[in-house]
Amino acid sequence: MTELYHSQRAMRAMRSAALHRGVIAVLDVGTSKIGCLVLKFDGTTEKIDGDGVGSLAGQSGFQVIGSALTKSRGVEYGEIVSMPETERAIRTALQSAQKLANSRVDHVIACISGGSPRSYGLEGSIDIKSEIVDDKDIADVLGSCDIPSFESDREVLHAQPVNFSLDQRTGLSDPRGQIGKNLSVDMHMLTIKEKTIRDLAYCIKRCDLELAGVASSSYVAALSSLVEDEKELGAACIDLGGGSSNISIFWKKHMIFAETIKMGGELVTRDISMGLQVSLSKAERIKTRNGGVLATGLDDREMIEITSETNDWELDRRIISRSDLIGIMRPRIEEILEEVRCSLDGAGFEDLPSRKIVLTGGASQIPGIDSLASKILGQQVRLGRPMRIHRLPQAYSGPNCSGLVGLSLFAAHPQDEWWDFSPRSKNFNGQSVSRVFRWFRDNW
Amino acid sequence: MSFSKFRKRDPAPSRLRYKFSRWMLSPVFKKTLLYGVPIILLTLPSLVFFNDQNNKEQVQEIAFDLYRKLIERPEFMIDALSIEGASDSLNSEIREVLGLRFPISSFDLDLADLQKRILSLPPVEIAEAHIKGGGILHLKVGEKAPALLLRKENGFAVLSEYGQYIRSVPSREHFFDLPVIAGEGAESAASQAMNIFQVINKKFDHIRGLVFVGQRRWNIIMKTGQVVMLPENDPAKAVQKILILDQAEQILSRDIAVFDFRLSSRITLRLPLDEFFEIDPKVVGVRN
Ligand SMILES: Nc1ncnc2c1ncn2[C@@H]1O[C@H](COP(=O)(O)OP(=O)(O)O)[C@@H](O)[C@H]1O
Ligand SMILES: [Mg+2]
Numbered sequence: 001m002t003e004l005y006h007s008q009r010a011m012r013a014m015r016s017a018a019l020h021r022g023v024i025a026v027l028d029v030g031t032s033k034i035g036c037l038v039l040k041f042d043g044t045t046e047k048i049d050g051d052g053v054g055s056l057a058g059q060s061g062f063q064v065i066g067s068a069l070t071k072s073r074g075v076e077y078g079e080i081v082s083m084p085e086t087e088r089a090i091r092t093a094l095q096s097a098q099k100l101a102n103s104r105v106d107h108v109i110a111c112i113s114g115g116s117p118r119s120y121g122l123e124g125s126i127d128i129k130s131e132i133v134d135d136k137d138i139a140d141v142l143g144s145c146d147i148p149s150f151e152s153d154r155e156v157l158h159a160q161p162v163n164f165s166l167d168q169r170t171g172l173s174d175p176r177g178q179i180g181k182n183l184s185v186d187m188h189m190l191t192i193k194e195k196t197i198r199d200l201a202y203c204i205k206r207c208d209l210e211l212a213g214v215a216s217s218s219y220v221a222a223l224s225s226l227v228e229d230e231k232e233l234g235a236a237c238i239d240l241g242g243g244s245s246n247i248s249i250f251w252k253k254h255m256i257f258a259e260t261i262k263m264g265g266e267l268v269t270r271d272i273s274m275g276l277q278v279s280l281s282k283a284e285r286i287k288t289r290n291g292g293v294l295a296t297g298l299d300d301r302e303m304i305e306i307t308s309e310t311n312d313w314e315l316d317r318r319i320i321s322r323s324d325l326i327g328i329m330r331p332r333i334e335e336i337l338e339e340v341r342c343s344l345d346g347a348g349f350e351d352l353p354s355r356k357i358v359l360t361g362g363a364s365q366i367p368g369i370d371s372l373a374s375k376i377l378g379q380q381v382r383l384g385r386p387m388r389i390h391r392l393p394q395a396y397s398g399p400n401c402s403g404l405v406g407l408s409l410f411a412a413h414p415q416d417e418w419w420d421f422s423p424r425s426k427n428f429n430g431q432s433v434s435r436v437f438r439w440f441r442d443n444w
Numbered sequence: 445m446s447f448s449k450f451r452k453r454d455p456a457p458s459r460l461r462y463k464f465s466r467w468m469l470s471p472v473f474k475k476t477l478l479y480g481v482p483i484i485l486l487t488l489p490s491l492v493f494f495n496d497q498n499n500k501e502q503v504q505e506i507a508f509d510l511y512r513k514l515i516e517r518p519e520f521m522i523d524a525l526s527i528e529g530a531s532d533s534l535n536s537e538i539r540e541v542l543g544l545r546f547p548i549s550s551f552d553l554d555l556a557d558l559q560k561r562i563l564s565l566p567p568v569e570i571a572e573a574h575i576k577g578g579g580i581l582h583l584k585v586g587e588k589a590p591a592l593l594l595r596k597e598n599g600f601a602v603l604s605e606y607g608q609y610i611r612s613v614p615s616r617e618h619f620f621d622l623p624v625i626a627g628e629g630a631e632s633a634a635s636q637a638m639n640i641f642q643v644i645n646k647k648f649d650h651i652r653g654l655v656f657v658g659q660r661r662w663n664i665i666m667k668t669g670q671v672v673m674l675p676e677n678d679p680a681k682a683v684q685k686i687l688i689l690d691q692a693e694q695i696l697s698r699d700i701a702v703f704d705f706r707l708s709s710r711i712t713l714r715l716p717l718d719e720f721f722e723i724d725p726k727v728v729g730v731r732n
Pocket of ligand 1: 029030031032033034072240241242243244264265266269284287288289291361362363364365366367399400401403
């Protein structure tokens with residue numbers, strides 16, 4: 001645990017160095033595309049050494065000075081399967097982004113959806129010695145959390161304090177300065193396979209860049225597509241990507257759950273390719289041009305011409321109706337959404353006071369997917385797009401870039417994590433009995 | 445259909461290209477490339493060119509020509525010398541010493557050097573040189589005032605009141621009113637002599653001059669051939685005393701050869717001797 005503490009601290013230090021220099025890149029390694037933004041920070045560089053909870057650490061203004069989107073290579077279902085290929089794709093993205101920015105970048109913050117993220121709810125509590133809660137008490141209570149046992153091939157990606165309770169009062173976001181006797185904390189911890197991070201770090205290292213932070217795709221997609229109220233009252237963000245669908249649940253402005261389902265838009269494309277016997281690229285084009293999930297009478301009459309180059313007259317010249325296409329796509333999308341629902345149920349999503357669901361990611365652009373989702377997931381479904389950030393090109397404002405934009409926000413205003421607080425003592429074995437968050441019960 | 449259409453190019457830049465592009469984007473490298481390479485490209489041919497001695501000389505010649513052409517423009521030329529505060533003889537002397545041939549460019553004139561050269565002339569006390577508009581070199585000279593004549597074997601030397609040598613003259617012709625001194629090393633005690641003359645102040649007009657004896661002290665020589673020996677220190681005071689004595693007793697007008705005032709407490713008088721080195725009885729008679 002201490003090792004992780006130090007490696008995460010090192011990454012934080014790197015990040016602050018990058019912010020000090022003013023230029024940092026964010027890199028979203030997705031299954032279907034790799035996106036890169038070069039951010040330039042101006043003016044107030046924030047202080048990170050001071051311990052803080054919430055977004056108290058200060059804010060910094062930034063703007064996008066370079067951007068690039070390229071087709072992803074060597075990534076399947078959110079995992080890097082071919083490192084040289086992925087390295088090349090990252091290089092492509094970075095080179096064009098740097099060229100646009102006309103500035104060299106040395107630090108990069110990356111996110112990846114693979115590595116089967118797993119959420120844990122942690123609880124810790126301590127007795128406060130000096131009536132008033134201070135930074136050290138917070139560090140202590142975070143240190144007192146009983147770390148659940150997880151496989152040795154996993155790494156902690158996020159460990160964020162979600163909620164503090166002081167004696168009987170709960171729901172405190174920052175108890176410092178308050179008076180009480182017993183301080184307890186609920187913490188959300190996310191682990192992913194160590195290999196995934198290591199592969200990503202290696203690819204980035206091969207591009208002569210320093211990794212200044214990693215984030216989960218589920219988390220950053222939600223950061224950019226949920227609005228403040230949704231984060232506060234409870235909402236799930238579902239990032240429907242190419243190879244994976246990333247789910248995250250927010251409550252009280254903090255992520256309390258994240259998961260990845262290894263199904264995404266590419267499965268739909270594959271279905272179309274098999275069902276219509278066309279190449280994958282053709283299937284992708286048909287999907288994005290004519291795809292849909294809700295058939296109406298009109299769709300029976302809307303004909304789609306399918307051309308291919310097999311030199312077989314019968315195969316090369318076919319006409320299908322849009323209803324046929326929808327008939328191919330819908331079952332797969334329903335399956336994905338069912339899977340999402342299953343995951344949400346497992347996380348206890350229905351216990352949240354507000355159960356807003358936001359669909360984002362490239363595959364959320366399929367027409368009618370919101371109505372289909374509201375049938376499966378619940379009434380309050382909306383399509384989410386990333387929020388605007390300064391000087392973001394228009395091409396990056398679509399839902400498929402919500403991860404990228406969220407990563408920029410993450411770079412600018414990072415959530416305080418467990419390792420941001422210096423522990424009073426080196427040993428973290430607290431005495432408190434670890435009690436499970438109610439909505440995490442089924443999960444571990 | 446060309447064959448290359450089948451081979452899809454890898455859109456990714458090679459590692460080397462990627463690295464190079466990053467170098468290009470790093471500010472230091474960009475600057476060196478932007479300024480360094482053109483500078484090298486510009487200087488290299490000229491370095492090669494100047495490596496050849498012939499070329500070097502040629503270019504130097506051209507440069508020198510250009511320089512001459514520039515400094516010899518009429519705006520920079522000086523064609524007259526005006527000297528202020530010098531007597532005619534000094535004027536011509538200065539002109540001779542400077543040896544300037546007009547017209548001359550002001551760039552070729554070293555005013556400080558001119559000044560030094562003029563100051564090296566004995567009669568000149570102060571000198572100032574500056575260039576006046578209209579191409580005139582203006583010299584302001586202050587001459588030393590002649591105060592003493594030093595008798596030499598053949599002629600006289602004119603000295604300032606501090607004993608500085610001004611010029612030599614064959615006779616007293618132009619300097620009748622200057623007091624005369626003589627003796628080896630007299631010029632070094634010139635100011636003492638001046639003092640003595642000041643005290644005498646033409647009180648007795650039949651003085652011939654002062655003689656410096658033994659590089660130590662002064663003798664006053666009268667026109668009558670009488671000698672007044674003065675002490676080594678404070679001769680002016682001794683003269684004052686003599687003057688008082690003379691006023692009271694007219695000792696100087698007596699027929700005495702040598703008045704020895706070297707010891708003020710013991711004044712000695714020596715009688716004149718005749719051709720047989722005998723004391724003139726007339727004088728002795730007077731005494732009696
Ligand atoms: N206009 C569209 N209509 C339907 N599907 C789309 C559209 N645009 C993109 N997609 C699908 O979205 C997926 C890519 O989403 P994206 O969020 O970019 O994936 P990732 O984050 O994994 O790289 C692809 O499967 C693609 O087919
Ligand atoms: Mg994505």
